[in-house]
Amino acid sequence: MAKIGIIGIGNMGYAIAKGLLKQYEKEDIVFTDVNQDRCREVAEELGIDWAESNQECAGLAKYIVLAVKPQYMDPVLAELRDVVTEKNVMMSIAPGITTDQLKEKLGEGKRVVRAMPNTPALLGEGMTGVCYDDKVFTEEEKTAIAGIFSSLGKMRIVEERLMNAVVCVSGSSPAYVYMFIEALADSAVKYGLPRDAAYEMAAQAVAGSARMVLETGEHPGALKDKVCSPGGTTIAAVSALEEYGFRNAVIKASDACFKKCEKI
Known part of the structure; x- marks a missing residue:
């Protein structure tokens, strides 16, 4: 396996490094970051090598993950322009920046x-x-690309015109889910359930429900209907969620996320 380089070891870069280690050897991975103290911490924790500059990292790897925020992408690309060649595979995870923009830079x-x-x-x-x-x-390269991203969980090839929608439904959505878990747990704490139990039960309910969608292949609406007994507690709660705009709030959140992607 050709070496994988990660430029930027913030939250997402770190998550990628951890994910890769589930499938690749430590020797297959190198990373760098502007924060040298952070580099030392991650290298010590994960046991992978770090480079002292973006150029050094890119020079050591065939597959290069650009795990930097959109506002920092231009100077990073400028640094790498004369280092990377047509033999490299450049992989950007920055929202809103198109492949044409990346190739131009x-x-x-x-x-x-x-x-x-x-x-x-x-x-x-x-x-x-x-x-x-x-x-x-x-x-071989397409297999390697699939292997890299599959090591992080599931992956799906999509048309580029849909990538901003991917940001809404997948990239940013864990934050929305965490907010839901927190709110659901708060509601249980309000009625006396200990907080640790409330978080565990809320989080497991979300995890189990997600697996039901993925593994049964049933429509989420059909699964929801199976929980809602006529005249029961769940349909009363669902009715309240509809009354207070639950679905609309989620859709509006995605609208805001999509618009932000377009402005980057």
Whole structure:
């Protein structure tokens, strides 16, 4: 396996490194970050090597994950423009930055993959949307790309025009889910349940419900109907969620996320 380089070891870069270690050897991975203290901490914790600069990291790896925020992408690409070659596979996880924009900044002939993972990659339970021009990659490289992102959890190839939607439904959505778990637990604490039990029960309910959707293949609405007995407690709660705009709030959140992606 050719070496994988991670540029940026913040929350998402760290999650990717942890996910990769579930499938790849420590020697297969190198990383870098502007925060040298952070590099030392991660290297000590994970046992993987770190480079002292972006250029050094890119020079050591064939597959390079650009795990930097959109506002920092331009200076990083400028640093890498004369270091990477057409043999490298550049993989950006920055929302809102298109493959054409990346190729323009990196120079003619550079090959780019755009991806949107999420932080559950830390546990190997991530979901990543991936897009690229498959005509410019070999079968071996496409297998490696799939292997890298599958090591983080599940992955799905999508058209690039849909990548902002992927940010809404997958990249950013763990934050919404955590808010739901927190609110649901608070509601139970209000009625006397100990907080640790409330968090465990709320989180497991979300995890179990998600598995029901993924493993049964049933429509979420049909699964919801199976919980709602006529005249029962659940349909009363569902009615209240509808009254207070639960669905609309989620859709509006995605609208805001999508618009932000377009402005980056």
